[in-house]
Amino acid sequence: MNVNPKPALRPYLPEDAEIAASIFVASIEQLTSDDYSEAQQEAWASAADDDEKFGAKLAAQLTLIATLGGAPVGFASLEGAGHIDMLFVHPDFVGQRVGATLIDALEKLAGARGAQALTVDASDNAAEFFAKRGYVATQRNTVTINGEWLANTSMKKTLAEPAAPGADQ
Ligand SMILES: CC(C)(COP(=O)(O)OP(=O)(O)OC[C@H]1O[C@@H](n2cnc3c(N)ncnc32)[C@H](O)[C@@H]1OP(=O)(O)O)[C@@H](O)C(=O)NCCC(=O)NCCS
Numbered sequence: 001m002n003v004n005p006k007p008a009l010r011p012y013l014p015e016d017a018e019i020a021a022s023i024f025v026a027s028i029e030q031l032t033s034d035d036y037s038e039a040q041q042e043a044w045a046s047a048a049d050d051d052e053k054f055g056a057k058l059a060a061q062l063t064l065i066a067t068l069g070g071a072p073v074g075f076a077s078l079e080g081a082g083h084i085d086m087l088f089v090h091p092d093f094v095g096q097r098v099g100a101t102l103i104d105a106l107e108k109l110a111g112a113r114g115a116q117a118l119t120v121d122a123s124d125n126a127a128e129f130f131a132k133r134g135y136v137a138t139q140r141n142t143v144t145i146n147g148e149w150l151a152n153t154s155m156k157k158t159l160a161e162p163a164a165p166g167a168d169q
Pocket residue numbers: 027028031032085086087088089090093094095096097098099100101120121122123124125126128129132
C-alpha cells in the first residue's frame with residue numbers, strides 16, 4: 001500500500017463547490033493566523049459564505065482540484081490568461097507538495113495558452129512558497145474585504161519560452 005500517494009489533479013466540477021469552499025475556509029482559519037488577525041481571517045473566509053457564488057467564480061476560471069487517494073485536498077485557479085487567483089490547500093494535507101503540483105500545472109497550462117508570465121497577489125502566508133518557485137515581488141498592496149484591510153504582495157514569474165518548432169532540443 002502506498003501510504004504517501006502523490007497528489008493527482010483533475011478539472012474543477014460544479015459539484016466541487018461545497019468541498020472547495022470548506023477547504024478555502026479551513027485553510028484560511030488554520031494556516032494564516034501568524035500573518036492575519038482573526039477579524040481579517042473572518043472577512044477573507046466570508047467569500048465562501050455563499051457556496052453557489054463561490055463555485056460560480058471557480059467555474060468561470062481555469063480551476064484545478066488536487067486529490068490525495070481520490071479525495072479533494074486543495075485547489076488553484078487561473079484568472080484570464082496569466083493571473084493565479086486562488087491557491088488553497090487543506091491544513092491536514094500541507095507539506096505534501098499539493099500546492100507545488102497545482103502551481104506547476106497552472107504554469108504549464110498558462111504557458112501552453114501563450115502566457116509569457118504569471119502573476120499572483122500572494123498572501124503573506126504564501127509569499128515564500130511563491131518566492132521558492134521563482135516568483136518575484138513587484139508591489140505591496142492593501143485590499144479591503146468586508147471592511148477589513150489585508151496586506152498582500154503582487155509577484156510575477158516569467159515563464160520559459162516554449163521550444164520553437166523544429167528546434168533540436
Ligand atoms: C501556501 C500553501 C498553498 C502551500 O501548500 P503546500 O501544499 O503545503 O505546499 P507544498 O507542500 O507544495 O510546498 C512546496 C514548497 O514550498 C514550501 N512551502 C510551503 N508552504 C510554505 C510557507 N507557508 N512558507 C514557506 N515555504 C512554504 C515547502 O516547504 C516546499 O519547499 P521545498 O520545495 O523546498 O520542499 C498552503 O500553505 C496554503 O494553502 N496556505 C493558506 C492559504 C493561502 O495563503 N493561499 C495563498 C493565496 S495567494
